[in-house]
Amino acid sequence: MEGIKDRVAIVGMGCTKFGERWDVGLDDLAIEAAYEAYEDAGIDPKDVQACWFGTVTAPAIGIGGTHAANPLKLDRVPVTRVENWCATGHEALRNACFAVASGMYNVVLALGMEKLKDTGFPGLGTGRGMGPVLEARRTSPGSFALIATRYFHTYGLSPEEGKAVIGKIAVKNHYNGSLSPKAHFHNKITLE
Template identity: 45%
Template sequence: MASRRMAHDVAIVAMGCTPFRDHWHCSAGDLLVDAVQECVGSLPGVTLDDIDAFWVGTQGSGLSGQTLARPLRLVGKPVTRVENYCATGSESLRNAAFAVASGAYDMVMATGVEKLKDSSYSGLAAVYPPADGTDVDWTAPAGFSLLAPAYQQTYGVSARDMRSALTKVAVKNHANGALNERAQFRKAVSADTVEKSPRVAGQLGVLDCSGVSDGAAAAILVRAEDAYRYTDKPVFLRGMGFVAGSGSGLATDGYDFTTFPEVVEAARQAYDQAGVTDPASEISLAEVHDCFTPTEVVLMEDLGFSERGKAWRDVLDGRYDLGSALPVNTDGGLKSFGHPIGATGLRMVFECFTQLRGEAGARQVPDARLALAQNLGGQPGSCVAFVAVLGSRR
């Protein structure tokens, strides 16, 4: 399948990101204004008038491009609203990047937002259209909880070792989040606390699951050849892949819940475009979709960071800790930020952007050159997946 480099290389020259938490006093529009103001405010001399087109990603916090146009008081600008499950923020970035690469626009903005805390429902309150009755009716924790026992059975991992690996993911990401002022949960947790947290589904306890939060993020993109007109530290989009699964994993007997095939293919596309042949050694840091702790374990293999059946061991050995050869979720991930659907994918890119510019403070990865952002939505066996490789050099 063809997945070619874009006609023009693309650079991110500015980003903004609100804290992710309970924003009871803010609307979705307020959060978008905050993220956009931080983004635009970091580029001297640039105003909203200089931006040719806008994208806004949200699952349920607004309809049409007016979700962004109204709070920003945009006049005469094209604004497109996009949605793609939990990869909605990534979809906003992807479409904005294509618009610049095509030559249609010189400067564009990608935004994402979600307000999940203003209802009586704690979680994702999406309303799905009628289907043919064959959809699996389960909660997200229930679906993703199947990854752990499937992985154990396939690779002969003991229950104790698997539990220790899941616990290590939670402990690691919360420790990273404690260093990040934008994170919702800024307290490190012990292994004992994780393992004694109330059960939600299968082996998953409360601290194996991402939280519920509000947030927004924004990015300004231009063609790579124009990037240094705006900043001396642009971040270049080196490769990008996106796959929408057919759902066949839940419709046949062949799917074993130890992989996300959509992620594998999206990563292949991104790596091919970026010229990455050994991601385990070439990627400096990665932001991945740790919606649940077993998801991160499986993703380490799907992204080529660990050999099949070995990720649990690499996690326990500290391969993905801050200060290691390949730190994962340096900002705290979904575990520390929660998951406002439309903003998460851009929040991941924001951390890559911050790290590649050397601005991450106490969690800074030394000499970071290539970063990966991986975002997925849906459920095991039927998901959408986005992977981007970003670099500090063109």
């Protein structure tokens, strides 16, 4: 059976530097990432037939699909805004891949971006419809801590064992960040 992998290829990729980028706006970030992807793919922006734009903070700052289309000069190109919490960038990519696999388009752009510090609040909050614990309007890190604690309980991990697992993930993530010039943090850490 033929799968999506036989009909879709990622031919270019672009990424901005992560961090508190007070000197640039969302438009600048979109341009920076998209034009790096165009260069990597060896294509021109005029080749793009459709775009999927992923952002969670859009309702808070009042932006939609045209916010991506305008700075990227994607004239007369359909731009669809998608949202799926922490998987929003992936959701943009997934939808773009399905559009190519369907035969609707040949060249598409998937773009995910957030600028949390510019939204007037200290990060992504939690939304409605996520259950009574998450609806208490905690921040994402606070909600993830509650979810982790519940996971430890469900799978029989002591708090110390759970902290050790999360600690190992942090060590791995910091190590990977130390290898990327675009990472926000470049320092390696240890469990100690």
